[in-house]
Amino acid sequence: xxxxxxxxxxxxxxxxxxxxxxxxxxxxxxxxxxxxxxxxxxxxxxxxxxxxxxxxxxxxxxxxxxxxxxxxxxxxxxxxxxxxxxxxxxxxxxxxxxxxxxxxxxxxxxxxxxxxxxxxxxxxxxxxxxxxxxxxxxxxxxxxxxxxxxxxxxxxxxxxxxxxxxxxxxxxxxxxxxxxxxxxxxxxxxxxxxxxxxxxxxxxxxxxxxxxxxxxxxxxxxxxxxxxxxxxxxxxxxxxxxxxxxxxxxxxxxxxxxxxxxxxxxxxxxxxxxxxxxxxxxxxxxxxxxxxxxxxxxxxxxxxxxxxxxxxxxxxxxxxxxxxxxxxxxxxxxxxxxxxxxxxxxxxxxxxxxxxxxxxxxxxxxxxxxxxxxxxxxxxxxxxxxxxxxxxxxxxxxxxxxxxxxx
Numbered sequence: 137x138x139x140x141x142x143x144x145x146x147x148x149x150x151x152x153x154x155x156x157x158x159x160x161x162x163x164x165x166x167x168x169x170x171x172x173x174x175x176x177x178x179x180x181x182x183x184x185x186x187x188x189x190x191x192x193x194x195x196x197x198x199x200x201x202x203x204x205x206x207x208x209x210x211x212x213x214x215x216x217x218x219x220x221x222x223x224x225x226x227x228x229x230x231x232x233x234x235x236x237x238x239x240x241x242x243x244x245x246x247x248x249x250x251x252x253x254x255x256x257x258x259x260x261x262x263x264x265x266x267x268x269x270x271x272x273x274x275x276x277x278x279x280x281x282x283x284x285x286x287x288x289x290x291x292x293x294x295x296x297x298x299x300x301x302x303x304x305x306x307x308x309x310x311x312x313x314x315x316x317x318x319x320x321x322x323x324x325x326x327x328x329x330x331x332x333x334x335x336x337x338x339x340x341x342x343x344x345x346x347x348x349x350x351x352x353x354x355x356x357x358x359x360x361x362x363x364x365x366x367x368x369x370x371x372x373x374x375x376x377x378x379x380x381x382x383x384x385x386x387x388x389x390x391x392x393x394x395x396x397x398x399x400x401x402x403x404x405x406x407x408x409x410x411x412x413x414x415x416x417x418x419x420x421x422x423x424x425x426x427x428x429x430x431x432x433x434x435x436x437x438x439x440x441x442x443x444x445x446x447x448x449x450x451x452x453x454x455x456x457x458x459x460x461x462x463x464x465x466x467x468x469x470x471x472x473x474x475x476x477x478x479x480x481x482x483x484x485x486x487x488x489x490x491x492x493x494x495x496x497x498x499x500x501x502x503x504x505x506x507x508x509x510x511x512x513x514x515x516x517x518x519x520x521x522x523x524x525x526x527x528x529x530x531x532x533x534x535x536x537x538x539x540x541x542x543x
Contacts, residue, residue: 333381398416
């Protein structure tokens, strides 16, 4: 299935490849690859799923929209590859490598048409803040810039549970807080000593941030008057390896952090300040995380996706290692709209990679029957991942420090 000439982003061709039906007696317990969406050129950097819709962001500055695995629509920004996508009701926010956040809305007349309704920060706010010297803050190389504007790539976007606030993390070492209703920047947090790679809005007005400086920090949000104010409560983690990704599970009970050394750290909600626990899941940097129900998914430079299930008591069990990509797994998204209360049904998992593909997986929630054997682990597989992927993503030195590539 190739892009049609009528598509606004038809210059970048995609193909759809469906996986053959599994040869098993009970498909309800099947976990594995269902289909692949493959670009002819360029890599996948961001994903967002809602209902039967999938949004994909790439280095082409385009955002593709898929419905039931078929190309549905697309829209294009003027600059900046698409590094993050989040959806707040009828608004789609995209974070870009040019430091801007763009806001889109589906046309009421035609669901295939997406109109840009704003840029964060907008020109009016920039001009207004530029008038007063107090609105300038020092940035790198002794230069100054107004505090509402990111001056480096946006690495992460996260919404509060009520979707009233949007957080943006950036390689400029700051986190900015935006009001979803009117797109105003409420606060700029000088969060870390190196690039902010991940930000996650959590529970109890807490915000979590992870950085190339090797730390995971926990912030408390207060709303005095018309502004917000965030206070650093605790540094949950401080070590050499860069923190590359964060996620809070939907129940709001666990915070997970992926690191450049391939480890996955996690904190229980009622034990946040009493230490973390570690899952050993990958033999290379963890680039992305997603959580759904009791499951947490981690994608890595080693091309694998590990699927863990949190058991009663907090222990985690490795259910599956999904192997199908030929390049680093850069982004993950889970369709959780088709759940039936507390009934555990299979999830649809989407994975985007620097091998130019989006893969669609079916993941059962039950423990696989392995005849007494453990599921395959990345360390047990042939080491075929020692390649140099410099497709404009973040790589890390042996000490875990960020080597920022400016594509």
